[in-house]
Amino acid sequence: MTETLRARLARVGQSYAPHEHRPLAGYVAAMGAFGALAASLAAAAKVTGKPAPERPSLGDVALLSIATHKLSRLIAKDSVTSPLRAPFTRYTEPAGAAELNEEVRDHHSSLKHGIGELITCPFCLAVWVATGLTGGLVLAPRLTRLAATALTATAVSDFLQMAYDISKHAAEGD
Template sequence: MTDVKDKVARLRRAYAPHEHRPLGGYLVSMSSYAAVTAALAGLVKATGRQVPERPATADVVLLGIATHKLSRLLAKDAVTSPLRAPFTRYDRPIGSGEVIEQVRDQGSSTRHAIGELLSCPFCLAVWVATGFTGGLVLAPRLTRLVATGLTAVAASDFLQLAYAVAQRAAEGGGRDDED
């Protein structure tokens, strides 16, 4: 085991000699993802569920929007910050109920890698999409229901932002007419 750790440490130093990159933590993260994916595949096989040859376009769109919303909710929402707190440090709010957090550099490389994963909606989307995809095979009705709810929230978010932009334009337009 020490030999493997030494090799990983040498590889990390060769890969990024001037910056800390938690390659060991990334390996743990990738291994965890592979294990979750394998477990989903095993569950699909054990239950005898049929995997669709080609997912319906409507499902792809629904899950795509739901993946965006759930990934963003988990990675950036102020309310979900307790989930990220062991791995990140609060920096500042960025509006619309979202926060910016910094990954904690102290501690293990696994903690750092998890912090990067949990605070990055793009990184987290792979995990969320995998869960939704497995759910679509294992429990399609429930998965579509949950995805529909998240898609409705995403649509509402965009409408709230559009409304705020329109409101600012109307207020700004009124001031320009008076000048």
Template sequence: MSERSVRAKISRLRQAYAPHDHRPLGGYLVAMGTYTGVTGLLATLVKVTGRPVPVRPSTADIVLVSIATHKLSRVLTKDAVTSPLRAPFTQYDKPIGSGEVMEQVRDSGSGTRHAIGELLSCPFCLAVWIATGLTGGLVLAPRLTRLAATALTAVAASDFLQMGYAIAQQAAHRPARPVSASPG
């Protein structure tokens, strides 16, 4: 099948799938293919290195990877400091607090570029990739992966403590509400 016929089929599929909205199905296919390739590469590395794959990951590793995935996905998709990584695919919209920014996907005309923009601006979308990488890391380089995941987990815990502190500080500076006498 030629590239031209593949593009024509994707175009017809996109029109049938979302006639009133631009959905970059071709770009999504590229992203899924890349994810499949990365996952296949991880599986191949595990097999070639002979690393044992755990029958069941420990609860501690699941919690550690979960929190680290959450934090790294927020850092990469929302952190103001990492915006240069997203800038080729997104456009700044507004600050959303706690050092995070909201960005919109650039309308570049390229389905692949659009799909990458969606991936890099969506913490839920990127979390799948990050969790896959960290899980592969637990098999291929467990000590280093646990160390990095521990640092990310500590930062996530610190974020929640900072937010809790800010809420407590605001509450402490609010004027007291007058107590009304209840009838009766």
């Protein structure tokens, strides 16, 4: 990103949110990276001659939806994936069910701040994960369905574990 564009974004950011730092340059970089991801997937499909399906099956949509939910939460909230987030975040507290709450580090870099916001938000990550899984469904459908099945099974297991815990506490009168 050129210095002129960075300076312009800083000025726009200051007028956009005068009382709070908003990493607009980081967001622009993230949008550019997302565009590059989507364009790369489209180019790979074209080069390999793998056409996008006319209409994805309802089963694939359901499978990828649940897998997207699980992978987004794994990246954004799971204790085990915290080393991936650590350069951009600071641990604040446990969030229950093996998840963490973290805050974005106060970076002087708009890019690092934007990355921190992206990787701590499962809702924000979902569009990236869904795009990757959907691209995988076109480029490598068998492998993508297999990985999505594992993620979906894990998500369903999570909900069953929580239901079991709720039922156990209800039976014990807690």
